[in-house]
Amino acid sequence: MKIKETFAPGLDGVIAAETEISFLDVEKEKIIIQGYDLIELSKNKDYLEVVHLLLEGVLPNASEKAALKERLAVNYELPTNVLKVLDLLSPEIHPMDAMRTGISVLAGHDDSIDDRSLEVNKKRAYQLLGLMPTLTVNSYRILNGKEPVAPLKDLSYSENFLYMITGQKPTELETRVFDQLLLLYSEHEMPNSTFTARVIASTNSDLYGALTGAISSLKGNLHGGANEAVMYMLQEADTIDGFEAIIHEKLRQKEKIMGFGHRVYMKKMDPRAVIVKEALKELSSIDGDNSLLEKCEAGERIMAEEKGLYPNLDYYAAPVYFKLGIPIPLYTPIFFSARTAGIAAHVMEQHENNRIFRPRVNYIGKQYE
């Protein structure tokens, strides 16, 4: 039974919200975040400045930026209960699942859990953003039987995050590249995970619930999970010829090539991928190893010729993470950690101007008299 003719599988082209947070202006090739182009921001601002932009609606001045760093740093430590629960999890699960559980445990530490006011939501968002690097890294460490690592509060947010991952203080270049990745991942309009979070928030459910839904969404390889899949694919071949053969074979088998295509950019390269490809070139010129860059470029050429499809952010983010010495199972958790800022902004906006999401269906099942 059809209620309306306008059914859009995958909600392709459907407008799901009115927002002041962000917009993919594909025609002008801009990713608008609170009025600014994310690509321009990625060239002269850092992740925390964009966090401030997302949660406060304006870029911070120097003292606001310093205050934000402190505000997040006081929340770096995970409650002991979270560590205890992480310790009970099966080592087989993915760190994204451990983080999801960690976020659920954190909900139990919020003594104003039923308060959805903007003020309390914002306080909560900052707490979670402070915790997110420690939760990300220690979820992975504990699953791998390692002791949790303690954050270094004197380092910058991104420097500390990368330090906790690798155990070594990163160089200036490594910090800059990692911070730029966090910034580029921070917000992207209405991807599946953000939509999921807004749907959950629309029942008046809380930020923790919205984030646990969003993290489950983002884990899938059609979304955030693609960055890990890209790296595994790059490792499938030792040579460029071998990699080209793998791509051709996957296409022959009608498999999707991870890191290519995008619902909104469709037949254009994701502007974020352009920036991250430059970072890969820079890292490759410094360590003198172009092999990943050359494989990626070979894949890019084949996909353009054979499918008219171009890289999304995850395609070039994967080799950059690899060059930074980041273990592959942390690629998607880092994406989620960075995206927590954007998702929190959307949850707050949904709570401030809410109508419950409740669509209808075209029924194609049986009907008995």
Ligand SMILES: CC(=O)SCCNC(=O)CCNC(=O)[C@H](O)C(C)(C)COP(=O)(O)OP(=O)(O)OC[C@H]1O[C@@H](n2cnc3c(N)ncnc32)[C@H](O)[C@@H]1OP(=O)(O)O
């Ligand atoms: C940061 C991010 O989360 S970005 C997304 C990361 N995800 C990936 O990289 C996974 C690979 N890409 C994809 O699966 C898709 O391009 C998505 C999920 C990103 C977008 O999906 P949709 O907008 O629904 O596009 P859809 O899957 O319908 O693809 C349209 C056509 O292009 C093809 N196509 C799309 N992406 C790919 C791909 N990566 N490899 C091969 N073919 C592809 C489809 O097979 C389809 O072809 P058809 O019309 O002949 O059936």
Ligand SMILES: O=C([O-])CC(=O)C(=O)O
């Ligand atoms: O916008 C999307 O659908 C997916 C994406 O690129 C992101 O979440 O960064």
